[in-house]
Amino acid sequence: MKALVFDKLLRYEGEHPDPKPAAGEVLVRVRMAGICATDLEIIKGYMKFRGIPGHEFVGEVVSGSSKWKGKRVVGEINCVCGACDMCRGGLASHCRQRTVVGISGRDGAMAEYVVLPEQNLHEVPEVIPDEQAVFVEPLAAAMQVLKQCPIEPRMNVSVVGSGRLGLLAAQVLQSVRCRVEVVGRNPQTLAFCERHGIQTVDVKQLVPRGDRDVVVECTGEPQGLNLAMQMVRPRGVIVLKSTYAGGTSVDLAPLVIKEVTVMGSRCGPFREAIDLLARQQIDVATMISRTYRLEQGIEAFTAAGDPQNIKVLIRMY
Numbered sequence: 001m002k003a004l005v006f007d008k009l010l011r012y013e014g015e016h017p018d019p020k021p022a023a024g025e026v027l028v029r030v031r032m033a034g035i036c037a038t039d040l041e042i043i044k045g046y047m048k049f050r051g052i053p054g055h056e057f058v059g060e061v062v063s064g065s066s067k068w069k070g071k072r073v074v075g076e077i078n079c080v081c082g083a084c085d086m087c088r089g090g091l092a093s094h095c096r097q098r099t100v101v102g103i104s105g106r107d108g109a110m111a112e113y114v115v116l117p118e119q120n121l122h123e124v125p126e127v128i129p130d131e132q133a134v135f136v137e138p139l140a141a142a143m144q145v146l147k148q149c150p151i152e153p154r155m156n157v158s159v160v161g162s163g164r165l166g167l168l169a170a171q172v173l174q175s176v177r178c179r180v181e182v183v184g185r186n187p188q189t190l191a192f193c194e195r196h197g198i199q200t201v202d203v204k205q206l207v208p209r210g211d212r213d214v215v216v217e218c219t220g221e222p223q224g225l226n227l228a229m230q231m232v233r234p235r236g237v238i239v240l241k242s243t244y245a246g247g248t249s250v251d252l253a254p255l256v257i258k259e260v261t262v263m264g265s266r267c268g269p270f271r272e273a274i275d276l277l278a279r280q281q282i283d284v285a286t287m288i289s290r291t292y293r294l295e296q297g298i299e300a301f302t303a304a305g306d307p308q309n310i311k312v313l314i315r316m317y
């Protein structure tokens with residue numbers, strides 16, 4: 001099959017071996033995949049991943065049980081053992097034996113085919129086109145903020161970072177009617193927020209006042225956490241969505257002095273993300289800047305790293 005393969009360098013392979021589903025797994029013919037910040041980190045060495053990247057995708061089940069064959073699906077990315085203390089305790093996404101599609105120990109979806117455990121699948125309703133279905137995974141991750149940190153109307157919430165995840169988080173927060181503002185530096189993505197009635201602040205103009213109830217950190221850079229610590233109010237909450245590849249040295253004293261709660265936040269609820277997209281409550285369509293064919297995958301990655309583009313997609317056929 002055709003695939004993008006990362007092994008110290010990202011390359012396109014016209015003839016990569018087809019994956020073989022194990023017991024309980026299905027073969028999915030990938031239709032589209034999205035490139036996110038994690039993928040850009042992976043090709044710089046994040047998680048020491050080797051293999052086919054790609055964890056945001058939509059495809060069609062082509063083998064496995066009759067329950068799934070022929071269905072258009074998206075897939076949760078944590079592949080779990082079902083037996084460890086985390087799995088038995090209801091925290092399967094933290095399975096101690098897990099592999100993660102296109103991120104850790106398992107090939108991803110930037111290829112013609114990907115295999116996935118049947119239990120990871122979710123059917124995509126007709127009303128969500130392929131271009132939007134690839135956003136289910138990152139939208140679920142954005143919705144996880146609400147799962148971990150109850151947000152009430154009238155709360156002052158800032159999203160720091162106006163990248164792909166920041167724009168999704170801001171829209172999710174707007175849907176629960178809190179007072180949300182986005183702090184960023186990219187005029188294009190800030191304009192996207194303004195078009196959706198979301199307040200924006202250029203980071204160069206920002207004067208942190210230590211008055212935000214919740215700050216959602218989506219910059220991908222340690223300075224983002226520094227800024228979040230200045231913006232949050234005493235006893236407020238910082239939700240950290242960024243993973244800083246290569247580590248960070250940030251002075252954490254403000255967290256102690258202001259008695260701030262910091263929450264790490266990762267994957268989220270697929271079913272709810274699908275519902276939100278089906279109800280057309282989140283604009284993902286105008287976040288798409290470019291779509292490339294799988295054969296142009298290297299070009300697609302370059303484009304995804306260009307701040308001129310918001311979301312870059314790869315079409316398999």
Ligand SMILES: [Zn+2]
Binds near residue numbers: 036039056
């Ligand atoms: Zn992602």
Ligand SMILES: [Zn+2]
Binds near residue numbers: 084088096098
């Ligand atoms: Zn487990």
